[in-house]
Amino acid sequence: MVCGMRISWFLFSVDSLFWCLGRARRVYRRIGKTSPKYPCESFKMSSSILQSESPRNPRLTWEGCSVLLDINDGDRLVFARLSPASTLKIGNKSFSLKPLIGCPFGSLFQIENGGNGPHLARVMPSREEGINCQEMEEMKEEQVIKDELRDNRAIVDNNKAQSLSSEDIDAMRSQGATGDEIVEALIANSATFEKKTVFSQEKYRLRKQKKYAPRVLLRRPFTRSICEAYFKKYPARIGFLRLDALSLLLSFANVTANSDVLVVDLVGGLLTGAVAERLGGKGSVCNTYVGNNPNPMDIVRIFNFDDEICSRIMRSPLAELASSQVENSKPNGENKVGEQASHPVNMDESSLPSTDQSSDLNSESIVSPLTKVFKCAKAGDKAPPEVITTWKENGFTSLIIAAPQSDAWSLVKDLLPLVANSAPFAIYHQYLQPLATCMHKLQLEKMAISLQISEPWLREYQVLPSRTHPFMQMNAFGGYILSGIKIFNHQ
Amino acid sequence: MVCGMRISWFLFSVDSLFWCLGRARRVYRRIGKTSPKYPCESFKMSSSILQSESPRNPRLTWEGCSVLLDINDGDRLVFARLSPASTLKIGNKSFSLKPLIGCPFGSLFQIENGGNGPHLARVMPSREEGINCQEMEEMKEEQVIKDELRDNRAIVDNNKAQSLSSEDIDAMRSQGATGDEIVEALIANSATFEKKTVFSQEKYRLRKQKKYAPRVLLRRPFTRSICEAYFKKYPARIGFLRLDALSLLLSFANVTANSDVLVVDLVGGLLTGAVAERLGGKGSVCNTYVGNNPNPMDIVRIFNFDDEICSRIMRSPLAELASSQVENSKPNGENKVGEQASHPVNMDESSLPSTDQSSDLNSESIVSPLTKVFKCAKAGDKAPPEVITTWKENGFTSLIIAAPQSDAWSLVKDLLPLVANSAPFAIYHQYLQPLATCMHKLQLEKMAISLQISEPWLREYQVLPSRTHPFMQMNAFGGYILSGIKIFNHQ
């Protein structure tokens, strides 16, 4: 228990993680603990020194910490675990992630040519480096903005504008020029740069910077960043659960410390992780499932959950939760209730990993993992009988279902009796009709009030001087949510 | 034919029109022509003088012309027919509409005290009178804008701020003070006016102006204004067909001069009128119906259609269109095909007129109509056999269905064979599932391609200095549209 701070030399990325998922999806992997190279005491001490007031919210990375690497402003998003041996491949070179250890989240890194050859080094930000999502959006919209100051009548872009050849650039590189220097050289040698509008000049610079001086931003793996990263790169893995929809589920279900939340998580563990993050190590989240095989919750491992939080994440088959007596860890217990609860309607759009890889996988790939060791093996342990007994006695304080391929009503009718009276619940679904039917049934059966189907709507804006507008591309669909409150029914 | 310019002394309003509809909905009223007091020649001449280049798009009103009166910026919307005898009730007084005859559309009127007592008189606009929809929206949002210059900490609004009593105001009025003068007096006698922010001052002035110096704006009854007025005041009457959805129907169905458009119009004639407006007197619109009773299309009368346009609006029962031979105006011909085509699913939300009146009818009511005479009796005549024959030989050039309570597929399967090969069609509906089912069936039966279900989304903005934002209230639902193109099927 005390020794739970698992440190690993495994660098895992969305890409490689999913490759595993695709291959070994039916297997609920529980890889044993490794003997940590660094004793947990040292982490605890250092963390308590650095973050005295908020041990669960550290602002600096540490060895063994999970991080999100944002390369070139969202072009690539890689989840990694920091260790002296872990590396990140950029272009055709691998770079050690060691320099990232102990740095503040939010730090920016660039490739520098030092004594030991090219390596990642922290960039001290200055004003003009404020590249952000909005500029990214801008880049996508070549034709939208008609520049007020100049226009492009005079510019013929025929690839002859650049006098620096790729051989020249290679030569510069081998002479130790930094990426930034190469970008400056490209600008100096562009025949058209001066004729471009200020806006086009910015665009040109950014394009070249991304290619020759890529940047790696170190981000915290919070629900916010994890959900955004998955939604952007692998939406099908998380059942297209958009951040605003996820945030609504947590609100509708009144998730907070000391609550006992029952979840059906067919979104890879994102929901379970998000609930656990809100519990902060107090209360519990029970990831239940129909049948004999627990639902995968690999995403939970991306969070930097400590032992306390991990221990609050449990799983339990619906059959056991719904049975009148506690079955003492009967491993493959089949149960009628469990079977009835599942009449899935196959209707999700998620496609096979192979398809995903060809469609939205980045061409640049990730270094191979050194060891397949996972942190947080404790998270998702089977709920012990005494905990199940408590849940049965008190009822769960709320229920969240995110099972895009299952029939909402089939699940709800079995799960709602497990939650306390007056407890709120929220069900996420990709299709409207199953939720409408479910709402209707709940009304007929007088099981719940305050029923509402809602659909979140999210719009991001580009806010730039004289160029403010909603993003031109938008995700038009965040799913539907049925929310309500269980009532006490005398019968 | 030549003498078709029906002039009437009937002032009809949305309110009174619907009252009639509610009471006599089952009766398809065809009230005979009245002998016009003003010969049509005089209108034709004057119109040709004033509007030489665009006789169908006159810019001045005339006697007998249908107009939309917009009172206090959309607070009340009244459709009226101008005659020397028609009146409009504002507050508890009736005002003659005679001064509106011969004025340009877009003119603004206010009550003035002249020799003959209070009467409507044209206001010559000046800059500060540019009240518009945006300011209206602003009025609704008391708390939204936090004024940058001052705040309301000091203001206690306890109704004691105004030292002018209602008796004082009555006295001013009886002494012939204009509405504007009363407004100025109210401002001068307000203890808090000076302390208000500039923005609040504007609001105060506008509120008082609406009450004491109401304004009447003279608008053209075009599809734009008719649809907006109905949608605002009686959305259920037009099946909640929002302007953007209507405009899409016309586009999807490629409506233009010289086309023959088949419509199912259960939206009060709005669709038929909109199509006729686009035909401009060339081509035809056939308003078809299932069973024996034509669908009401009273809204067509609100347009200022001339005889030519009216004559292109015809109705025909589906039974006749679909039968193999032309039935010579058999008046109540029952037909199997027609019966089969109608399996309506009752699912529209439109409520009874009585409900509507209590919910969104304006408390201020309309003068009673002088004579119930309708213009455009010709519009909506039964299609003569020779026209039906032509339609059968050539096929309709497109199809539009706006029948919110009917099953889309039941209608389409009978109607689509009547349209030409490669002809586009568009179906408006309030519910998604019937359109999805319809689309599925059309695909299975290989009847159409380029099928798409779309939902229009419309957002209006307030654009004011430092106060720009989308309207706080929005209509969140514009209905669904299934569009497609009929293909030639060998079988």
Place this chain on the structure above:
Amino acid sequence: MLPTDELKKISFTRSVRDGDLVIVYERHDIMKAVKVCEGSTLQNRFGVFKHSDWIGKPFGSKVLSNKGGFIYLLAPTPELWTLVLSHRTQILYIADISFVIMFLEVVPGCLILESGTGSGSLTTSLARAVAPTGHVYTFDFHEQRASSAREDFEKTGLTSLVSVGVRDIQGQGFPEEFVGLADSVFLDLPQPWLAIPSAERMLKQDGVLCSFSPCIEQVQRSAETLQSKFTDIRTFEVLLRTYEVKESKTDSSQVDGSSVGLPPCKRRLRSKDSDDMHDDSSTTVMVRPCSEARGHTGYLTFARLRCPS
């Protein structure tokens, strides 16, 4: 309201007690917060309800009036509270609230600064998110509003999580004692740009700020101010579209033309007896968006404090 006090947590065994705050639910759009008091009564259009009848009933129970009318007694949550609190200002609703808390990365133990307090709608949800060990310091320049909010937090049992200060944050900035201690800062101010330099000093490194503004001009000016010390500046709008569900008898009999224009026999689900409904084969559940909706609340601009140079 929050299960920080284990004894007040809802469960199968917990019943309404004297002194409890309950949400009286009449209809989805008619609710009221009531403090249960042995000798009191509640009167509404359904009759008179005795509080003494409520005590000992499980939460979620239906209780009857003297005339046989009924209401439900619900355990309060921040979502229900948002629907019943008294509007001293324009308030934030669930869609904005949920997104703000998620995007501000608020987790248990966080220290959050907020201005203005307004009606305390967001504050209540912030408190839930930082519980049990974090704290929300919220400020309003309006003395009376602040004390009303304080009373509300007492009522909802959040005083250990929330402190309300009276302070003009635009003019004076946040108190110096919070320099470098805030995990996140939320601004709902008419001129947020005036408060941004102070917010920046309060934030921990990599901390997140959110500014809520109804007008785009406020966003433009805030974004400009944020540019110098913040990164990852992003502006969003969040709305919620609600759907209405009703059942419709699938009527396959011929309807003659004249009646097509008549309104159908509409039956809203919530006003229906379940008894006459169990022949599911002949009814269809129909669902469509509600036509009236909140069209805009405000723009949410987020920014992350740039790492020190």
Place this chain on the structure above:
Amino acid sequence: MLPTDELKKISFTRSVRDGDLVIVYERHDIMKAVKVCEGSTLQNRFGVFKHSDWIGKPFGSKVLSNKGGFIYLLAPTPELWTLVLSHRTQILYIADISFVIMFLEVVPGCLILESGTGSGSLTTSLARAVAPTGHVYTFDFHEQRASSAREDFEKTGLTSLVSVGVRDIQGQGFPEEFVGLADSVFLDLPQPWLAIPSAERMLKQDGVLCSFSPCIEQVQRSAETLQSKFTDIRTFEVLLRTYEVKESKTDSSQVDGSSVGLPPCKRRLRSKDSDDMHDDSSTTVMVRPCSEARGHTGYLTFARLRCPS
């Protein structure tokens, strides 16, 4: 394209002729405009199609390639044209186009001024709306763009309804010959406020102007300029959300836990044989919004010329 020429109007009897413009439909998102020419062929991934095979076939027919692949031949409409025209600039799509024409009150016989012409997407729909007696005068400052547009209008048979001029409307305004003659004016310019004074002189009394701008700052500045001579100034955004339909077998057999995570047997409707589909009882048609959508095109600002004072 338009039925102004009765002989070209689609009907049951009208077939594809030599010289016709047809839209070759492969898939809802793969279409192409082709001029039918006796001796020509069309080659695509489905094989080689001989134009001579097309002649005499009704519009809407399926025609086969040498390899048995097929396409449909459709009669052109402005909507189809918008999907196949060459993008010389950002174009307007059906939602904006439809709303603009409706809100500008364009009816047969109207005289419309437009700048810039761009790729002629809106122009084509404007021409349809003013036909047969009205006219669209459209201007672009870009010489080559104007002549490409002219060629397009020739191809689509709209030359009697549309005239294309080369002119910098922002700099020079509309030609003086149109003073007081325009029923409506449409502006799609980077600095619309520069063109508004000219547009105002061109409009008939009560005539309507529309300005399309992607950025809110352009709208703010235009609205300010419009204030002096226009009334009924309104700004909109119009978008279209599309839905995807698929069928799903309602599978009531027990699915064991491990397979729940697997993608369902998804079958898109358009790629399906109708033969194996007629047991409707076991399939459900499922519909949901497409996730990718155009999130913004531009703001549409309308204004009506105030009546002369």
